[in-house]
Amino acid sequence: SQQGEEDPQALSIQEGENATMNCSYKTSINNLQWYRQNSGRGLVHLILIRSNEREKHSGRLRVTLDTSKKSSSLLITASRAADTASYFCATANQAGTALIFGKGTTLSVSS
């Protein structure tokens, strides 16, 4: 079964607005990763947050992690049309040898 579940499934916003996506997971983790997938392309790594971190920034991305609630959020500030994509959270399997992905949030940013 999939470890992470993103919410919402789909999100539509205007350029310049902020977009927030959430991820819930089931078991304890060492870290959680977020990936982006543009239509028809492979996934690209965005950011990794470790279990002992609460917040991490990378450019317009802000990720938070709450291990007590087993949840993470990805915030994209001042969104652009180019941010239109699907976003996935991922955590490692028990052996730490593979990533298990959620079903993703599809973000649409209109100009």
Next chain:
Amino acid sequence: NAGVTQTPKFRVLKTGQSMTLLCAQDMNHEYMYWYRQDPGMGLRLIHYSVGEGTTAKGEVPDGYNVSRLKKQNFLLGLESAAPSQTSVYFCASRNPGLRSDQETQYFGPGTRLLVL
């Protein structure tokens, strides 16, 4: 560097036919993965390999076989294709370790497979 490449990009099969998807990486990664992506299901792990000559089952291994005869290549085989195997298949790779760059998976562009 080409990164992770996949061959072919698109294929149509008839039910019962067999085929092999090829994944190649030029980053000297130890770990390689095959995922399938279906609408509304996200990515699901089919098989993976933690080194040359080793393979392991993922979440949805039935109907697929894999081989890792060379470190840079990871083959996914369908012995007798079924319509339920219509999907987009992604290969990924990374190195073992706890550094952030080592835990990042690098993905290929995908192979679209249609089974009629």
